Amino acid sequence: MADQRQISKAVIARLPRYYRYLGELMEEGIERISSNELSARMKVTASQIRQDLNNFGGFGQQGYGYNVKYLYTEIARILGIDRQHNLIIIGAGNLGQAIANYTNFEKRGFMIKGMFDINPRLIGLVVRGVEIRGIDDLEQFIVENEVQIAALTIPKSKAPEIADRLVKAGIKAIWNFAHTDLNVPDDVVVENVHLSESLMRLSYRVCSMQDERERKAKEKLAKENAKMHGQEA
Numbered sequence: 001m002a003d004q005r006q007i008s009k010a011v012i013a014r015l016p017r018y019y020r021y022l023g024e025l026m027e028e029g030i031e032r033i034s035s036n037e038l039s040a041r042m043k044v045t046a047s048q049i050r051q052d053l054n055n056f057g058g059f060g061q062q063g064y065g066y067n068v069k070y071l072y073t074e075i076a077r078i079l080g081i082d083r084q085h086n087l088i089i090i091g092a093g094n095l096g097q098a099i100a101n102y103t104n105f106e107k108r109g110f111m112i113k114g115m116f117d118i119n120p121r122l123i124g125l126v127v128r129g130v131e132i133r134g135i136d137d138l139e140q141f142i143v144e145n146e147v148q149i150a151a152l153t154i155p156k157s158k159a160p161e162i163a164d165r166l167v168k169a170g171i172k173a174i175w176n177f178a179h180t181d182l183n184v185p186d187d188v189v190v191e192n193v194h195l196s197e198s199l200m201r202l203s204y205r206v207c208s209m210q211d212e213r214e215r216k217a218k219e220k221l222a223k224e225n226a227k228m229h230g231q232e233a
């Protein structure tokens with residue numbers, strides 16, 4: 001069985017993607033797959049796949065391939081998504097409600113137990129079975145509902161103060177959407193999610209490709225011009 005401590009952060013970061021592909025294979029009724037077949041599907045080199053999945057007890061056997069269900073279950077165990085995590089959302093605006101409305105998190109064991117806001121017009125509303133509560137109830141709710149994870153979908157100016165309250169109330173994991181870095185003790189983990197950073201990376205890639213196309217077009221034109229002038233001379 002794989003030991004979580006021995007697996008590098010880079011491999012852990014790739015596990016959710018393996019998990020997704022393995023889930024699709026299970027849905028298709030595929031019981032085993034070779035690294036080459038998985039490589040073709042995932043567009044990752046077969047050697048990378050072998051290196052990554054070797055962390056899971058060498059279940060890729062020569063001539064047999066990987067046991068899909070075993071790997072799927074093992075990756076779920078490593079990621080801790082074979083257990084239930086109780087989650088709350090702080091900030092029941094556009095983003096907070098969008099997260100609450102997404103049903104797939106529950107399938108992965110993330111149970112949205114409560115939502116919190118300061119806006120009196122939102123307090124008392126129910127989003128997909130989850131009531132929006134006033135922020136004053138926060139600490140008591142966390143303790144009573146054994147909440148481990150808090151999603152922060154509030155303005156960045158409010159995030160540090162709320163993060164402090166969450167930590168004092170015993171929260172161990174913050175899923176931070178507010179555009180600010182949080183200062184938390186070492187035993188609290190923060191996962192920052194910034195869609196705009198992802199978009200900026202996309203922008204870089206699309207612009208680089210565009211620049212490259214323009215450079216090639218100019219080069220081609222210059223060559224054609226040189227050829228034409230050469231013929232005229």
Ligand code: NAI
Nearest residue numbers: 091093094095117118119153154155156158177193194195
């Ligand atoms: P929104 O204005 O619709 O919702 C924010 C909610 O937070 C409001 O309902 C407001 O009453 C509530 N709120 C404010 N202070 C609070 C406090 N102290 N305690 C509890 N609730 C409080 O805004 P939206 O669009 O939902 O965005 C929320 C935050 O997420 C913003 O900071 C935004 O910049 C950020 N954001 C981040 C993204 C990302 O990829 N990381 C993507 C979209 C938004």
